[in-house]
Amino acid sequence: xxxxxxxxxxxxxxxxxxxxxxSQPRIRSMFRRQLNPNRLADRLQSEVLQEILRxxxxxxxxxxxxxxxIVLILLVILVGYGTSFFQNEKPTMxxxxxxxxxxxxxxPHRHTLGGLIFSRLxxxxxxxxxxxxxxxxxxxxxxxxxxxxxxxxxxKRISPHFSLIHKELVILSExxxxxxxxxxxxxFVRQFPKDHPFVGQIRTIILATEGVDGEExxxxxxxxxxxxxxxxxxxxLSRWNTISAFATLINALPSLAMFFLVILxxxxxxxxxxxxx
Amino acid sequence: xxxxxIFFQVSYFGGLAWIVxxxxxxxxxxxxxxxxxxxxxxxxxxxxxxKVWLIRHIDGLLYLTSSHYQPGVSAIRFILRSxxxxxxxxxxxxxxxxxxRIAYQNPFLIQEPLTTSIPWTGALxxxxxxxxxxxxVLRIRYSHNVVKASYDLADVVKIMSRYAHLSxxxxxxxxxxxLSAANVLKRPLYVLSSVFSSYGSFAELQAEAVKFSxxxxxxxxTQFVLDLLYIExxxxxxxxxxxxxxxxSIEHQRQAILRAKDENRDAISLGIWVNxxxxxxxxxxxxxxxxxxxxxxxxxxxxxxxxxSAFVFISFIVAFVIGRILSRPKLDY
Numbered sequence: 001x002x003x004x005x006x007x008x009x010x011x012x013x014x015x016x017x018x019x020x021x022x023s024q025p026r027i028r029s030m031f032r033r034q035l036n037p038n039r040l041a042d043r044l045q046s047e048v049l050q051e052i053l054r055x056x057x058x059x060x061x062x063x064x065x066x067x068x069x070i071v072l073i074l075l076v077i078l079v080g081y082g083t084s085f086f087q088n089e090k091p092t093m094x095x096x097x098x099x100x101x102x103x104x105x106x107x108p109h110r111h112t113l114g115g116l117i118f119s120r121l122x123x124x125x126x127x128x129x130x131x132x133x134x135x136x137x138x139x140x141x142x143x144x145x146x147x148x149x150x151x152x153x154x155x156k157r158i159s160p161h162f163s164l165i166h167k168e169l170v171i172l173s174e175x176x177x178x179x180x181x182x183x184x185x186x187x188f189v190r191q192f193p194k195d196h197p198f199v200g201q202i203r204t205i206i207l208a209t210e211g212v213d214g215e216e217x218x219x220x221x222x223x224x225x226x227x228x229x230x231x232x233x234x235x236x237l238s239r240w241n242t243i244s245a246f247a248t249l250i251n252a253l254p255s256l257a258m259f260f261l262v263i264l265x266x267x268x269x270x271x272x273x274x275x276x277x
Numbered sequence: 278x279x280x281x282x283i284f285f286q287v288s289y290f291g292g293l294a295w296i297v298x299x300x301x302x303x304x305x306x307x308x309x310x311x312x313x314x315x316x317x318x319x320x321x322x323x324x325x326x327x328k329v330w331l332i333r334h335i336d337g338l339l340y341l342t343s344s345h346y347q348p349g350v351s352a353i354r355f356i357l358r359s360x361x362x363x364x365x366x367x368x369x370x371x372x373x374x375x376x377x378r379i380a381y382q383n384p385f386l387i388q389e390p391l392t393t394s395i396p397w398t399g400a401l402x403x404x405x406x407x408x409x410x411x412x413x414v415l416r417i418r419y420s421h422n423v424v425k426a427s428y429d430l431a432d433v434v435k436i437m438s439r440y441a442h443l444s445x446x447x448x449x450x451x452x453x454x455x456l457s458a459a460n461v462l463k464r465p466l467y468v469l470s471s472v473f474s475s476y477g478s479f480a481e482l483q484a485e486a487v488k489f490s491x492x493x494x495x496x497x498x499t500q501f502v503l504d505l506l507y508i509e510x511x512x513x514x515x516x517x518x519x520x521x522x523x524x525x526s527i528e529h530q531r532q533a534i535l536r537a538k539d540e541n542r543d544a545i546s547l548g549i550w551v552n553x554x555x556x557x558x559x560x561x562x563x564x565x566x567x568x569x570x571x572x573x574x575x576x577x578x579x580x581x582x583x584x585x586s587a588f589v590f591i592s593f594i595v596a597f598v599i600g601r602i603l604s605r606p607k608l609d610y
Contacts, residue, residue: 135495161487161490163491236537236606254596257592262562265581
């Protein structure tokens, strides 16, 4: 109770000080402009973080992400120290430690846990994007064999089924109509990194088969389907290898923890026996 | 004694909360029957739940896991149940005055158990953990079902080629009738069939179809849905041919996956047994060294032993679940 009154007195003193300091309208309007919550929140927007979030597939604005981090850290510190303040206990280091853990796990810098998580997510997203490209190629082959729709109509029809290359496909279909097939495919290839393993081959296959009808296409696709199968097999194996590495890591954790547990218990037992109180 | 007292306290307050909930429910039901019709009409018209990210997310998870899936309604029901659970656990924990202390500095000196009280932050964290549990279970079932769905699609394609002379909606319905109850695509196929028989505009049909293919997220599912949409527009003459071709490519890819899987399936499925073996071996070693009584007192009545054994237990379960999920890859390119 005493602490509560103390806090109340402090707050009212601060309020009076603010009232006195902002008695002049000019200063008050300046304060109001500087301390506008929207303006303060806008400062948290960061383009670098936004790019990182976009590449790792997190659909949230950088402003909100930063706001969430800060609110979480403040909440941890306030709850941790607030309760110990009201109950007249000695403050501990635990809330500070928790706040540090929160910062460490969500920071986008390279040498923190958050940076590690983001880079993992980015790699995963890249693999998924490659999977969608293969899927696009397979759908193209299927379309060419059975239905033989116009290329731009086909691309427009399948675009809602993809989540990662959705935007590229919509633009590709517009560009085919406007600039012609070759330029549009050039643009599409440029959307991927230069050392991409197979997007060039996709371009070659589409260029070779588009505009040709009938038996020739089927013959050509039969030849090419071996290449496609090899690409997809490579992709599959690489994905499978990352998965098994991850699974091995996860699987090793309980055994390691049990090992440490037994050692710690034996040490603890020795310390208890030596010093019973 | 304290255990019995706590048990009675918990059951008393739990029963009280239960009665209040039942009373409130019957009360609300009576009142809501009148406005239900109007409300549902509005809700369906606005489709306002689609705007909320959380409901959309849960709805996507329930689409493949719930056996009585209804768009939107199931997700809202799930969220309400989870929040009830959080509230009830929190209130119950706040009313429990004292619990016996579990962790001691030196468990060998204790004659009779001491008691402590639960701080409100601890109660909050505990109730949040309880509230998240249904979501975790749902998530695990979903990631299991997604993989299963990619294999179940092969059955759907095979059975559907029998009904390829019918219109799309009735072919879907007959196929769903023929599927076994274990097939996770049974309910989604019924939903899809009802959409195909009663859509207002082609955009609406396409949105539902995209939802179906995005729930499975494989090339074959996309191909299947694209074929259905194409046939709905252009007529059924190529239906059988495209289904048979799709079936061929699915079987082809299944062979390729089985070949790739043979090489390193063992590493993951062995992991769980290695873990269990190591834990047993280390425990027997520690028991031989410390005797039963000392080992379990150290394990379950000291702070360090409790934290570490909880960590071992949770990581064991996590490794088990992740190993089970990862050891079966999706049927895709």
